[in-house]
Amino acid sequence: MNSQKQVRSLHQRKYRSLSNQFIIEGSRSIASAIDAKAQIESIFYTLDFSKKNPSMIEMVNSIPSKIVSSKEIDKLSPSITPSGILAVCKIPKYQSFNKSKNIIFLDRVSDPGNFGTILRTAIWFGIDQIGYSSGSIDPYNPKVVRSAMGAHFNISWLGELSLDQIKEYKILGADHRGKSIESINHDNEKWALVMGSEPHGFSKSTHSYLEELVAIPKIGKGESLNIGVSMGILLYKLTT
Amino acid sequence: MNSQKQVRSLHQRKYRSLSNQFIIEGSRSIASAIDAKAQIESIFYTLDFSKKNPSMIEMVNSIPSKIVSSKEIDKLSPSITPSGILAVCKIPKYQSFNKSKNIIFLDRVSDPGNFGTILRTAIWFGIDQIGYSSGSIDPYNPKVVRSAMGAHFNISWLGELSLDQIKEYKILGADHRGKSIESINHDNEKWALVMGSEPHGFSKSTHSYLEELVAIPKIGKGESLNIGVSMGILLYKLTT
Secondary structure (H helix, E strand, O other): OOOHHHHHHOOOHHHHHHHOEEEEEOHHHHHHHHHOOOOEEEEEEEHHHHHHOHHHHHHOOOOOEEEEOHHHHHHHOOOOOOOOEEEEEEOOOOOOOOOOOOEEEEOOOOOHHHHHHHHHHHHHOOOOEEEEOOOOOOOOOHHHHHHHOOHHHHOOEEEEOOHHHHOOOEEEEEEEEEEEHHHOOOOOOOEEEEEOEOOOEOOHHHHOOOOEEEEOOOOOOOOOOOHHHHHHHHHHHHHO | OOOHHHHHHOOOHHHHHHHOEEEEEOHHHHHHHHHOOOOEEEEEEEHHHHHHOHHHHHHOOOOOEEEEOHHHHHHHOOOOOOOOEEEEEEOOOOOOOOOOOOEEEEOOOOOHHHHHHHHHHHHHOOOOEEEEOOOOOOOOOHHHHHHHOOHHHHOOEEEEOOHHHHOOOEEEEEEEEEEEHHHOOOOOOOEEEEEOEOOOEOOHHHHOOOOEEEEOOOOOOOOOOOHHHHHHHHHHHHHO
């Protein structure tokens, strides 16, 4: 069982890394963690939460738990609007990187909501290896975890990567100046889909590895799509 | 030129509604507003911003402007991380609702980032009429505006709506229990695509209007996709 001081320390990347733990919040994410047999170390919830969610409390009853006041949960939670329940989990032990599977590569994606949405979307389309460049946000940042909705527990590999390490892949870059995704077919080769950050696009070093730029047709107006939306459309087209 | 007190009042829905004005922030959104010939009433920026972005300052030089300190911009901005420039705009005067065009309908979407991403995505795919149910977030909320990236100025109609008013449309609901989007074709009829809120789904009254449920194939794992991502994929399929 973690102390409350330990939980609060996990708001910072340094301590997440040192203790190899991170915080997940809310019923949906915690339920996903349990389903995926994640290693949950401690659970904290309010009395009010337990009254409104008896089935959730039933589900976590074998895990070391503590009922805390709503003032205490406010302090434990990294969120501005705590949900009444949070859990401390071990950072998953991933399988080793599998070069026979496709991969998503995130180039300096620093927005936590986008990073989390990307994990959630990748998992939906069966892409469970995610690499990211240096300069990306920590994937265990609480806001990433919240948007990912449990995706962390369904990933087979997640880590910092250089595109140099995956040169045998067909390296595709999402870019509105590219070839329309309509005309692209990569069913018969391993691909890495590279997403640049908003609004900067690809870093120079990343750009040099891109073999093909793929674009989503624009029917109306606008400068660009949100990175999570773009990746969703590209993955839909690449995987279905 | 708005007073600083007036600008701060626009953080609240009530005053946005009373004055028919809202705040936009950041170079990209302000550039979109200028491109779309939006009615910009005042601009506030810091000296530091003007030094780093001379072309932006050039672009806004015909609009009443004031240089403010970074402390002042912190107070004027509804954002936790102000970008150094903000503008007060008139809420656009939309055209009247056009029943010969397709429409997006948002059922109690309360997350501002999602609402904004939806506007941005709809515009990209040429859907420029957006209706929303009562109980949805104010579309001029600063966080909606930030995620929408200027989409507000490229919409032809945006307003509260009841599905009863558009019964002549084919009313499609996004739902993972529906028919796969692969097998659906609505090229020859007017459709309204209805998006429910996360995690609640459709309200009962909305549900009764849905004629067909459309789903995005799940190749991997997860309970659902983010609402903006789902809508992006569905619109890609419906419009391209």
